[in-house]
Amino acid sequence: MSVLALKADKRRPHGPSRVQQFLPLFPPSLILLLFFAIPMGMMVGLSFQQSDASGLTLASYERFFSDQFTLMGMARTVVMSGLVAICVTIMAYPVAYFLARSKSRWRALVFALAIAPELAGVVLRTYGWLIILENQGFINNALIWLGVIAEPLPLAKNMFGVVVGLTHVILPFGILSLLTSLQGVDPNLEKSAQILGASRASVIRHIVVPLTVPGIVSSMLLAFTMSASAYATPAILGGAGFKVLATMIYEQVLFYIDWSFAAVMANVLLVMMLIVALIGTRLEARLHQKLHT
Amino acid sequence: MKPIYIAASLLASAAFASPTMARDLIVNSYGGPYEQIIRDAIITPFEQEYGVRVIYDAVGSSSQDYAKIKATNGRPGFDVVVMTASQSLQGCEDGLLERFSPDTVPNLAHLNPEISAVAGPCGAVHELQYLSLLYRTDMVSESPQSWLDLFEDDLTGRVILPSFGNVMAAYLTQLMSVIHGGDLDSDIDPGFEAMTRLAAQSVGFEQASAILESYIVDGRVWAMPFWDGRAQLLVDSGAPVDYVLPEEGSVPLIATLNVPIGAQNKELALAFVDFFLEKTSQERWVEGYKVGSARADIEVSDQAQDRKITSQADLDALYLPDLLSLASNLSAWGERWEREVVPAAR
Amino acid sequence: MINSDIELIGLSKNYGANKIVRDIDLDIPQGEFVSILGPSGCGKTTTLNMIAGFTAPTSGQIRVRGHDQAGVPPERRKIGLVFQNYALFPHMTVGENVAFGLKMQRKGRAEIDNQVEKSLRSVHLDHLKDRYPKELSGGQQQRTALARAIAPKPSLLLLDEPLSNLDLKLREAMRIELKEVQQELGITFVYVTHDQEEAMAMSDRVVVMHEGIIAQVGSPRAESYQSASYPAAAK
Numbered sequence: 060m061s062v063l064a065l066k067a068d069k070r071r072p073h074g075p076s077r078v079q080q081f082l083p084l085f086p087p088s089l090i091l092l093l094f095f096a097i098p099m100g101m102m103v104g105l106s107f108q109q110s111d112a113s114g115l116t117l118a119s120y121e122r123f124f125s126d127q128f129t130l131m132g133m134a135r136t137v138v139m140s141g142l143v144a145i146c147v148t149i150m151a152y153p154v155a156y157f158l159a160r161s162k163s164r165w166r167a168l169v170f171a172l173a174i175a176p177e178l179a180g181v182v183l184r185t186y187g188w189l190i191i192l193e194n195q196g197f198i199n200n201a202l203i204w205l206g207v208i209a210e211p212l213p214l215a216k217n218m219f220g221v222v223v224g225l226t227h228v229i230l231p232f233g234i235l236s237l238l239t240s241l242q243g244v245d246p247n248l249e250k251s252a253q254i255l256g257a258s259r260a261s262v263i264r265h266i267v268v269p270l271t272v273p274g275i276v277s278s279m280l281l282a283f284t285m286s287a288s289a290y291a292t293p294a295i296l297g298g299a300g301f302k303v304l305a306t307m308i309y310e311q312v313l314f315y316i317d318w319s320f321a322a323v324m325a326n327v328l329l330v331m332m333l334i335v336a337l338i339g340t341r342l343e344a345r346l347h348q349k350l351h352t
Numbered sequence: 353m354k355p356i357y358i359a360a361s362l363l364a365s366a367a368f369a370s371p372t373m374a375r376d377l378i379v380n381s382y383g384g385p386y387e388q389i390i391r392d393a394i395i396t397p398f399e400q401e402y403g404v405r406v407i408y409d410a411v412g413s414s415s416q417d418y419a420k421i422k423a424t425n426g427r428p429g430f431d432v433v434v435m436t437a438s439q440s441l442q443g444c445e446d447g448l449l450e451r452f453s454p455d456t457v458p459n460l461a462h463l464n465p466e467i468s469a470v471a472g473p474c475g476a477v478h479e480l481q482y483l484s485l486l487y488r489t490d491m492v493s494e495s496p497q498s499w500l501d502l503f504e505d506d507l508t509g510r511v512i513l514p515s516f517g518n519v520m521a522a523y524l525t526q527l528m529s530v531i532h533g534g535d536l537d538s539d540i541d542p543g544f545e546a547m548t549r550l551a552a553q554s555v556g557f558e559q560a561s562a563i564l565e566s567y568i569v570d571g572r573v574w575a576m577p578f579w580d581g582r583a584q585l586l587v588d589s590g591a592p593v594d595y596v597l598p599e600e601g602s603v604p605l606i607a608t609l610n611v612p613i614g615a616q617n618k619e620l621a622l623a624f625v626d627f628f629l630e631k632t633s634q635e636r637w638v639e640g641y642k643v644g645s646a647r648a649d650i651e652v653s654d655q656a657q658d659r660k661i662t663s664q665a666d667l668d669a670l671y672l673p674d675l676l677s678l679a680s681n682l683s684a685w686g687e688r689w690e691r692e693v694v695p696a697a698r
Numbered sequence: 699m700i701n702s703d704i705e706l707i708g709l710s711k712n713y714g715a716n717k718i719v720r721d722i723d724l725d726i727p728q729g730e731f732v733s734i735l736g737p738s739g740c741g742k743t744t745t746l747n748m749i750a751g752f753t754a755p756t757s758g759q760i761r762v763r764g765h766d767q768a769g770v771p772p773e774r775r776k777i778g779l780v781f782q783n784y785a786l787f788p789h790m791t792v793g794e795n796v797a798f799g800l801k802m803q804r805k806g807r808a809e810i811d812n813q814v815e816k817s818l819r820s821v822h823l824d825h826l827k828d829r830y831p832k833e834l835s836g837g838q839q840q841r842t843a844l845a846r847a848i849a850p851k852p853s854l855l856l857l858d859e860p861l862s863n864l865d866l867k868l869r870e871a872m873r874i875e876l877k878e879v880q881q882e883l884g885i886t887f888v889y890v891t892h893d894q895e896e897a898m899a900m901s902d903r904v905v906v907m908h909e910g911i912i913a914q915v916g917s918p919r920a921e922s923y924q925s926a927s928y929p930a931a932a933k
Contacts, residue, residue, distance in 0.1 A: 128687050194555075195572065213698075216556065247785035253772045254750055254779040255850060256802035265798075269789050299515040299557035300694040313419045314517050315683055316442070350789040 106322035119319040123327065129307065133327060136303040139221060139293070140286035146226040147282040148275055151233030156267070158234070159241035160249075173234050181228055185295045188224045189215055192296070216298025224292040229285050233278045240274020241267070270350060273343045280339035284332050304328045375404045377620045380417055380430040383410030384562065385585075386641070393640040398627050404620060414439055414519070421448050427614030431621040436519070437606035438675045440475025449474035450611040456622045459629035463646040464664070467606060470672055475608030478628045479581075479637065480644035480661040482602040482670055483523060484595040486568060486578040486586070499531055499598045502575060508553045510574040512567045513697075515557035516689045522678060523603045524577050525685065530671055531600045537677040540685070544692055551696040568593060579605055584642035584659065597659075597669065604661070604670045607643075638662065702761075703728040703854060703886040704749065709758035711744050718744045720910035721758070726888065726903075728763075731880050733889045733897035736907035742890045745907070746856050749888065751775050762854065773802075778847035778855040782862055784839045786831040792818070792842050793827035799850030817849040820879060837868045844876070848883060855880075857889045861896065873900050 107115040123129045158170055176184060191197045192215035199211035214220055244267060252262045268275075290305040297306070304324050311321035382390055387410055395406045412420065414435040420428045426448040435443075443449030451473045454461055460468065463477055471477050485496055491510075496502075502511055514520040526536045528550075529543025551557075555573060558564045561582060567573045569591050583595035609628055611621045627633055634645045638652050644661025652662060661667060704726040711719040719741040726732050734742045747753040749760060751772035760767045767775065778799075787795050796817050800810045818824040821841040831839055840860060847855055857876075861869045877900050880887045891897050897904045898918040906914040 126687070128690055245783070245785060247781050247783060248787060250750075250752055250772070251779065251781065251785040251846075252787075252798065252802075253752075254775070254777060255799035255846070256773050256776075257798075258773055261802060266787060299559075300690065300698070302690065310517060310686075313413075313416045315686065316415065316419055316422060317683065318422075 102322050102325055105318055106326050108319055110317075110319065119323045122320065123323045128302070129324070132302045132304055132307050132324075133331070135218075135301070136287055136305075136328070137331070139218060139225070139303060140283045142218070142222045143225045143229060143286040144279040144282040146222060147229050147233040148237070148278045150226065151230055151237050151278060152275075155234045155237035155241050156263075158238055159244075160246065174231050176227070177231055181289075181291050182295070184228060185224050185292045188220065188227065189295060192220050192223065215296055217301065218297075220296040220298075221293050221301060224296045225286050225289055228289075228292060229282050232285065233282055236278040236281055237271065237274050240271045240277070243274075244270050272350070273346045276339055276343045276346065280336060280343075283335055283339075287328060287332055287335075304331075375620075376407055377404055377432065377617055377624055378407045378409055378430040379624065380409040380412065380428075380433040382434065389640045393636040394628055394633055397633070397636075398624060401627070402620070402623065406624075418442065421612050422446065425614065426612045427616075428612055431611065431615040431617045432624050433610050433612065434478075435475075435608055435610050437471040437475055437477070437608055438519070438679060440471045440608045440610055441675050442679060443610060444472050444474035448613050450613055450615070450618065450622075452476055452611075452622075452625070457626045457629065459626050462631070462649060463629065464648060464667065466672065467604075467646045467667065470675060471606055471608050475606075475610055476625045476629060477606055477646040478609050478625075478634070479607040479641070480646055481579040481581045481605040481607070482597060482644070482661060483520065483527065483577050483605070484580040484583050484602065485575065485598050486583045486593055486595045487575040488568060488571065488592055489594050490592045491571070491574040495594065495596060496575065497596065497599050499527070499600050501598075502550060502577075503553065507575050509555060510572075511550065511554045512564060512573045512576050513547075513551060513554050513557050514564060514577070515559045516686050517559045518561070518564075519605075520577060520579070521557075521689065522682065522685060523605070523673070525689075526673065526678075527600075527603050527671065536671055537674055537681065540681075544688055547689075547693045548696045551693045554697055556697050557694065580660065581641055581643040588642070601669050601671060603673060604667075606646075702726060703730075703763060704888070705759075705761040706745070706749075707759040707761070709745070709748065709760065710756045711741070711748060711753065712756045717910055719748070719755075722907075722910075722912050724905060724912060724915070726886060728886055729884050730902045731877065731887045731889065731900055732903045732905060733891055733901040734905045734907055735891055735894060735897040736913075737892055739909075740907040741910040742907050743858055746858055746888065746890050750777055750779055750856055776850075776852050776854075778850070778852035780840075780843045780847050780855070780857045780860045782859045784831075784843040784860075786839055786842055786846070788831050791828050791830055792823065792834070792845075795831070795842060796846045796849050798846065803850055813849055813851075817845040820848075820882065821845045821875070836864050837872065840864065840872065841875075844879065848879070848885075852885065854886045854888070857887060859891055860889075862891075862893070869896070876900065 106119055107117070109116055109118050154169070154173060158166060158173075161169075189196070193199070194211040194213070194215070196215065198214060199208075202208045203211065214223075248266055248270070249262050252266045253259075257265065287303075288305060290309060293301060293303045294306050294309070297303070304327065308321050308324045308328070311317050311324065379395070381387070387408060391408075395408070398404075399406055409430050417428070417433050417435055418439040421433070421443065440449065444451065452460055452475075453473075457476055460476060467477050467480070485499065485502070487496055489495070493506075501507070514524070516522070525540065525543040525547050527543075528546040529540050530536060532542035532546050534540060534542035555567070558567070561579075564576065564578070565582065565586065568576055568578075569586070578595065580595060580597070583593070586593050587595070609625045611618060611625065615621050628637070629647070631647065631650055634647050635650050635652055637643065638645050638650065638656050638660060642656075642660065644666065648662075648664060650662065652660075656662060661670070702725045704724070706722055706724040708721050708723060709719060710717070710721050722741075722745070734745065736742050744753060748755050749762075749767075751767065751770060762775070762777070787798065790798070793814055796814045797810050800813055805813070814827070815824060818827060821844055823838060823841050823845060826834065826838060826842075831842065834842065840863075843860070860876075861872050864872060873896060876887075876889075889897070889900065901918060903915065903917050905912055
């Protein structure tokens, strides 16, 4: 009886064919192709053209890499994004730790407060920071009124203002990213460390932080790429002299109408982010391995 | 037939029988409070005379609109657009703007030929402004008469300048160049040198006219360069400001009406352009928007005659730019501005 | 003379209206292997957490060697703890895991190495000092957790069902080892389990808990559990 039951039924139909298996991928692939791959391809192609000459040329690329301004803009983009990545991660970590571990009744409120600003939108919040940071803004007025300073501090229309604004806008994403990583750390590990004599600070230093390093890397990566492609905040809080790739691209497309040059900048920005992403994900994978988790 | 089929076919016929497409004109023009002015002065009379509806699109500066026209190969979705002579020339060269002729836009013949030449055959000059010196009447001891007054010590830290993304910046540099011994296009060094000095005495740079305006309205600055049309509107709004055409002269802003080559409603678009250039329309426009006109035969109020460009004599006081030369210099000047002028303000 | 290592006096823990531990009293003499036996939800793990200091009692007192533990955080209680899932630090080697408590006590390098060596030897793991927890078997992990807990020389060791993740044969072998370690070190073991056989096999004293109260306390050798006054204990 059991022997019969185990015999393979040769009349059973085969599983779905190769084509059928891949069928569900067609709609998203088509969308990606039409709205991503093709326009990207067009943009790359555009960077090799010149409006007054026909055929492919590297003229716009030559211009980009020999021009002091575009190179400074690129450097500024990297520095700005790097600073934001660090600030976001440092500020997000304690908030994420609290949200991951706390059982207090304030947890839901803190969570809402962390995410809620996103509802207001980037531009609104950036202008809000302008009002707070500018020379006649809230902070400077208060400090002058208190007699702490005589001249206003330059808090806006520079790197400082932009980093503050971007950190604020990107912080919720950092918190969510770190939260995932922190929730993956077994609370018993912290308890074990504690009972072995570690103070809360030691627990965080020796146990929590090392085990969440992949999460830290991914938070920094996320903050970096969001920063590098940001337009509104650097434009509004950076002021006239603060040029990053995103604002330079805007200018080239809409003011100078030099689309070839703009395409070069966009490609450089893309490659920059791809490189950082590649380094980041490799690092994250290596760290996971090293942590033996 | 079942009720659902009746309802469906009624809806379908309603959708397809919509009469909007043929008799609507989409005009891309001034935004904000100025929308009302153009509506009263031009759009409503046009709608009444031609029995059509004008759909208003306020989005975009001149260069942004041109970028849109270029990106869509001449089919941006609007039929008529307000830009400047620079875009008119560029658009003609790129083949993206409709060429006007005495047949299609008869009123072109009444415009000052010198000004029309600056704009080229693809631009109909419907408005002229000049760069004026706007100042706070309550903060400045005596009304300034010269552009050099901006450099005075008592105005240090009380001046704001346009950023290079605002076309005013390039024009101002050209003007300063002429005043300081150079010229508009090739010998531009004196202009940059002057702007660098002026930047050091300013509070900084802003791009949008509305934001620039706010600085003088709330008293943070006491003097600034500004187009005369908006300057007059500020005066009329009750702000304690006034403006002058300084003794050295000025540069014009030659605003134009343009029709993209792929406009859907071209016939009506050309009619609109011609209508805007009518004597009566120009008179309403001058009085309403407080600007000047390229038509020499209009009859306007004394105030408009005094303060706006309405005659040949007025035009003679202006330095007419070579816009093609400006276009080719723009990128290099932009970098020079970033390199020399912007750092001076910090 | 203070003979008791641990005293629980009128100890209670409530979570809102939920009374997890209800007014228990218990004296545990020094050097004994004591099991707390009961089904899940009886409050045994909560009691353990309170002794360790992770949970504050709602009312009552905990004294360790005569000292009231109220307000003393876990890191200063000088107690060892072995978790059910071992909770070994995955990013540290076996040696580094075991050394952790000593490192927190700021002991010198040489002393740490020495003590780690000794602790690993007592659980027969000295040859695995440089391995990572991921590379160890369940039994090896369990012994590492034990070595880590005893290395800083606590006077008291708490164990929360440490053998429940192991298979039967291993469990039985580990029971013997645990008992040996306890007798060798001479420290008090408080062992939480739901397995009656285990409790009987290892303990000097068994404390039966049910629904937050102590139902019975007795020595497996002394009394007979066949005549258990509590039905759950007989299972």
